[in-house]
Amino acid sequence: MRVPGKVNVYLGVGPREFSGFHELATIFQSVGVYDEVTVSASDSLKISGLGEFADQIPTDATNLAWQAAELVARACGEEPNIHIQIDKSIPIAAGMAGGSADAAATLVACDAFWNAGIPREQLDAMASTLGSDVPFMLHGGCALGVGRGDVLSPIMTRGTFHWVFATFAEGLSTAQIYEKTDEMRGFDFEDLPDVPTEVLGALARGDAPALGNLLHNDLQAAAIISRPQLGRVLEHGIDSGALGAIVSGSGPTCAFLVRDESSAIDLVVELKASGLVDDVIRTHGPVHGARVISTSR
Numbered sequence: 001m002r003v004p005g006k007v008n009v010y011l012g013v014g015p016r017e018f019s020g021f022h023e024l025a026t027i028f029q030s031v032g033v034y035d036e037v038t039v040s041a042s043d044s045l046k047i048s049g050l051g052e053f054a055d056q057i058p059t060d061a062t063n064l065a066w067q068a069a070e071l072v073a074r075a076c077g078e079e080p081n082i083h084i085q086i087d088k089s090i091p092i093a094a095g096m097a098g099g100s101a102d103a104a105a106t107l108v109a110c111d112a113f114w115n116a117g118i119p120r121e122q123l124d125a126m127a128s129t130l131g132s133d134v135p136f137m138l139h140g141g142c143a144l145g146v147g148r149g150d151v152l153s154p155i156m157t158r159g160t161f162h163w164v165f166a167t168f169a170e171g172l173s174t175a176q177i178y179e180k181t182d183e184m185r186g187f188d189f190e191d192l193p194d195v196p197t198e199v200l201g202a203l204a205r206g207d208a209p210a211l212g213n214l215l216h217n218d219l220q221a222a223a224i225i226s227r228p229q230l231g232r233v234l235e236h237g238i239d240s241g242a243l244g245a246i247v248s249g250s251g252p253t254c255a256f257l258v259r260d261e262s263s264a265i266d267l268v269v270e271l272k273a274s275g276l277v278d279d280v281i282r283t284h285g286p287v288h289g290a291r292v293i294s295t296s297r
């Protein structure tokens, strides 16, 4: 299975509910940074990691891929005796939903492995129970997410958007960034989130300059307070010609929308030379969600 990461081109966050969750209004776009998830027979449920982030991948039940395998096994009456290998390119704790991506890939891989034929709606429901971002990672493309981000409507887009991602070796905790956001807004905050129709228009027209001006993330202020360097990175990207700059999800990854491939190459060089970031990735979106790339048993 190959599964991409995501960026939220718009992320509106409502007040904290009693349940602890926040109502979201977000536009997800999947981008061409991929994890590869392979499922094979084993004597028990096991996870191993490959790739440059291998040592940071949890190999126990805290891994969302583990929980996904158990869900599918239960649904089709199998013992979850499989080995899940995760070859990771999506940075960890980076606001690109890498764990959710692996969970989505594992749902589809296990369904295929056990020939379960689970209907798509049931896979979607399983995805929601694993986490708010998991349903989108199953579908990919571009979608509006409301509720906890798990109630999806596909969005029309034209052409390809070019992105540059600045990444950092040290992640940020999603839970702490939400908490900081609540604290900064105060307990009387009650505005419900909404996505401006201009954002949908810019996506439908493939209008990168317009979209660049409309990028928005309600978690960004808290991410910058938690790591002030992110403010400097975003500013540096804009000064170097990006059409728009945003913290991806709960951060710390910074996403820059650029005009075309050659602007992307220029920005990669600028960001690397700045010494402000640990790595830089050039990619594009939207791309397909979790896909089987080969099967053998």
Ligand code: ATP
Residues within 6 Å of the ligand: 056, 057, 058, 062, 063, 064, 065, 086, 091, 092, 093, 094, 095, 096, 097, 098, 099, 100, 102, 103, 133, 174, 249, 250, 251
């Ligand atoms: P999100 O934006 O969905 O909250 P994220 O992209 O910021 O998440 P992830 O890479 O999904 O971050 O990892 C967040 C935490 O989840 C990690 O610190 C890790 O302990 C845990 N985790 C669970 N499953 C995985 C997985 N398959 N890959 C990486 N981390 C995972």
